[in-house]
Amino acid sequence: MRIGLVTDGLPALRFAELLSTAAELGIATLEFGCGNWSSAPHLDLDGLLASERARDDFLGRIAAHGLAISALNCSGNPLHPGASGAAHRAVTSKTIRLAGILGVRRVVLMSGCPGGPGDANANWVTTAWPPEAARVLDWQWTEQVIPYWTGLVAEARAAGVERLCLELHGQQNVYNVGTLFRLREAVGPVVGANLDPSHLFWMGADPLAAVPALGNAIYHVHAKDTRINPAVAPINSLIDVTPADRIEQRAWSYVTLGDGHDMAWWKAFCTALLWAGYDDVLSIEHEDLALPPIEGVRRSVDLLHKAID
Numbered sequence: 001m002r003i004g005l006v007t008d009g010l011p012a013l014r015f016a017e018l019l020s021t022a023a024e025l026g027i028a029t030l031e032f033g034c035g036n037w038s039s040a041p042h043l044d045l046d047g048l049l050a051s052e053r054a055r056d057d058f059l060g061r062i063a064a065h066g067l068a069i070s071a072l073n074c075s076g077n078p079l080h081p082g083a084s085g086a087a088h089r090a091v092t093s094k095t096i097r098l099a100g101i102l103g104v105r106r107v108v109l110m111s112g113c114p115g116g117p118g119d120a121n122a123n124w125v126t127t128a129w130p131p132e133a134a135r136v137l138d139w140q141w142t143e144q145v146i147p148y149w150t151g152l153v154a155e156a157r158a159a160g161v162e163r164l165c166l167e168l169h170g171q172q173n174v175y176n177v178g179t180l181f182r183l184r185e186a187v188g189p190v191v192g193a194n195l196d197p198s199h200l201f202w203m204g205a206d207p208l209a210a211v212p213a214l215g216n217a218i219y220h221v222h223a224k225d226t227r228i229n230p231a232v233a234p235i236n237s238l239i240d241v242t243p244a245d246r247i248e249q250r251a252w253s254y255v256t257l258g259d260g261h262d263m264a265w266w267k268a269f270c271t272a273l274l275w276a277g278y279d280d281v282l283s284i285e286h287e288d289l290a291l292p293p294i295e296g297v298r299r300s301v302d303l304l305h306k307a308i309d
Contacts, residue, residue: 001270001308002281003301004029004070006222009286010293011041018042019065021294025301029070030062031108031283034098035091036076043072045091049098059102070281071106071194071220072099075167079112079144080122088112089148093155100159106220107156108165108194111174111183114144124171145173146186153190165194165220168210170203177205177213184217192219196285197269201226201260202238202252211272218278223304224285227260228252245289254287257300266307282308 005027007018022030032043048055062069074095076088092109099107113122116136125137156164166174166183174180177193184191195218197207211218228238233251240251247253257266270282282304286296 001273001279002028002070003223003304003308004031004281004283005297006031006033006073006283006285007042008033008038008073009284009297011039012293013042015042015061019061019067022067023065025298026305027067027284027301029068029281029283031071031073031281032069034072034074034095036074036088038073038075045094045098049094049101055102069102069104070283071108071165072102072104073108075108075110077110077112077122077172079114079148079173081115081119082121085112085114092152096152096155096159096161096164099161103160105160105162106165107161107163108167108220108222110167110169111145111172111179112148113172114140116140122171124173124175140173141182145183149183149187149191153187156190162190163219164191166191167194167196167199167222169196169199175203176200177210180214180217189217192217194220194222196222196224198222198224198226198254198260198285201228202240204238208268208272211269211276211278215276218273218276221273221278221280221282222285223257223282223300224287225255225257225260226252227255247290253289256286256288256291256296257284257303259288263303263306266303270307 007030033040034043034045072095074092078089078092096107113124115121115123125133128134168175174183180193193214200207200210229251236251238251242250284300286293288296
């Protein structure tokens with residue numbers, strides 16, 4: 001396996017600093033945010049699309065540091081019923097086009113979540129009752145999710161992008177193993193999972209059980225950890241809208257690798273991935289608010305080196 005990095009985790013570094021830091025840390029691959037929920041701190045999407053010289057410079061500087069690109073990332077909500085939905089759809093299509101031009105075969109993204117008929121905002125349906133919840137969910141999948149993704153798969157194929165890697169994430173229609181396969185069965189195997197165990201933890205799933213269930217549908221992996229707060233979660237559950245910076249009051253928080261689950265767990269996770277046929281990138285996504293980004297990334301790299309030995 002190779003250790004990678006979602007470059008949004010080090011947003012304060014300029015591009016040259018990012019490359020030298022990644023090489024120094026022993027990181028092999030980079031995953032670049034291209035827009036939508038990412039500020040795209042290290043990639044100019046429109047500039048790279050417009051200029052072959054800019055693309056050659058971008059790729060050449062990465063290669064000069066012994067690095068490669070594992071994926072482009074455009075996570076957002078392209079199915080939002082408001083104006084942001086159209087903006088996110090445009091960035092998603094541009095990202096797929098750029099990936100094809102650069103020879104990057106994977107794009108990481110999220111499924112999106114529409115509203116219900118007439119809604120102004122996204123509506124994540126998580127229960128089968130009351131009855132209108134099921135009606136909204138059926139409408140979302142039939143009228144919004146499957147038609148959009150049918151078209152996006154066609155875009156990816158035309159661009160030469162082989163894998164659209166969906167994060168299983170809350171507030172999205174694809175958020176667990178079952179919903180990933182529901183979409184995959186509707187639109188085909190271009191769609192697979194970007195498996196991030198941190199999201200499964202806070203949604204109450206077990207990543208070690210999800211890995212064999214997904215099998216060869218695992219197309220990319222994010223290395224991110226979650227700490228469940230033992231003083232809060234048993235009382236308030238894992239359904240938590242407490243602001244992320246109020247760490248002690250939350251039921252769960254994203255943390256640096258090892259601060260939520262120990263080395264033994266990460267070794268077991270890597271072993272499960274190998275058994276499932278995934279011997280590829282573990283892309284570190286640093287979102288720990290309690291640590292300086294460079295310290296969190298460094299610690300995560302150290303843990304993964306030991307986990308995959």
